[in-house]
Amino acid sequence: MDPELFKGEGAMVKFIIASHGEFAKGIQQSGEMIFGQQEDVEVVTFMPNEGPEDLMQHFTQALGEATETGEVLFLVDLWGGSPFNAASRIQAEHPERMAIITGLNLPMLIEAYGARFTMEKASEIAHALIDVAQNGINTIPERTQTTEEAPTEADAAMETTPSAPATDINKVEHTGEATMDIRLARIDSRLLHGQVATAWTKAVQPDRIIVVSDTVAHDDLRKTLLVQAAPVGVKVNVVPIQKLVDVWDDPRFKGLKTMLLFETPQDVERAVAAGVKLTEVNIGSMSHSEGKRMVTNAIAVDSADVQCLEELRAQGVKFDVRKVPSDPSKDIFALLKD
The missing domain is CATH 3.40.50.510 (Phosphotransferase system, mannose-type IIA component)
Incomplete structure (x- = not known):
């Protein structure tokens, strides 16, 4: 960005x-x-x-x-x-x-x-x-029953257990080249929250936000809460890493404007190692825990994180450190040296 x-x-x-x-x-x-x-x-x-x-x-x-x-x-x-x-x-x-x-x-x-x-x-x-x-005014539970939009082929493709009808389009021929239009790939330990749902969504204007996390994909409560946090007009899917690998070059996603959210650099590395080609990743936040040091007020790393970032850089991935689009872009490796 x-x-x-x-x-x-x-x-x-x-x-x-x-x-x-x-x-x-x-x-x-x-x-x-x-x-x-x-x-x-x-x-x-x-x-x-x-x-x-x-x-x-x-x-x-x-x-x-x-x-x-x-x-x-x-x-x-x-x-x-x-x-x-x-x-x-x-x-x-x-x-x-x-x-x-x-x-x-x-x-x-x-x-x-x-x-x-x-x-x-x-x-x-x-x-x-x-x-x-x-x-911006909503309720849980909903005040009235709303009519749900008919699922698209891309929605069916996002199901962890495929449920789409057995049509020819489901016989995906993987090309190794992205069919979806990846507007932003971001590491953020909070995943979908206010800064992402408003400032970043306005900046990159995605049709769909894909939360990529094995942990969250198998946590029904977190998964539900993230889907409910979807900005108006944007669909949210929560998928394990392998599902992103399966669909990122799926023709059903051709031209779909997408934002990818990862919890950790390790999850990004796993996706890239499996064939997902990312050229740039925004780092928004990496939460602090025991053994990690703060490099900004929102980013904490340990030796495993640093090694992961370096390996991704060696594979051609560039990093952009910004919490919100209006922040000046910073170099993560310069921050690590301070």
Whole structure:
């Protein structure tokens, strides 16, 4: 992945996150944990001992030079509340370049961060966020029975025990060359979580996320939870390593945009040794345990990990160390020398 992917040109829309109490500070921190540190984002909190004039002063300070120039989007907690009312007074004076959206939740904020790189108008971003915020609200168990999509040939191919009808397409002729479009291969001890489901999914836009792990594939609870964590519009499969080896050049996956998630470099090495050709692997996190040393705040290694990474490098695999797409890319071997 190109480290410059999320670097736009020119001025971005400025965000003002506003709330009753310190909710705004907390959701800003949560958003940056998932999407990375953001510029041109200010927080306004309205505390119990403050009045409307205090709130207006906070907004004025947060806006800075944007009071007079530039696009501004207010992301506010509650329609009709004091933060909304104060923001409305400001927006009414600059309706051509300021907008407000209420009902702030984390999916909305993360989507907003990504939207700034493709949208230049505050109002355009605000309108685009409504569906995302609504789709981020789900329940377990589901409130209503939904109609499941008909399984595709690729779905059948992903079954650990093949269940597809006995048609000619199931007589796979392995070519040794990938048929699926591998958009990202990532080592992440947490596998599918917020940073992957939002920031990375937005960056690489996969049709399918494949979690590759013998351990998780045989753990029904973890497997179910990972499938349920699928981003909107993306299917998730959890498969053992051998299943990836079996299907990575399967014609039923021709052109399928895919993200591969591995727990450990050892799992990547096993897949590569069995014939899966990967040219680049992103390292997001490798969890700490006894005997491992931290090389970044998210990556811990021992001698076995280092040896595995070196063997993969010898086979032509390059590594890109980044938690989120907006992070600068780092060299794992340079980090290991520090």
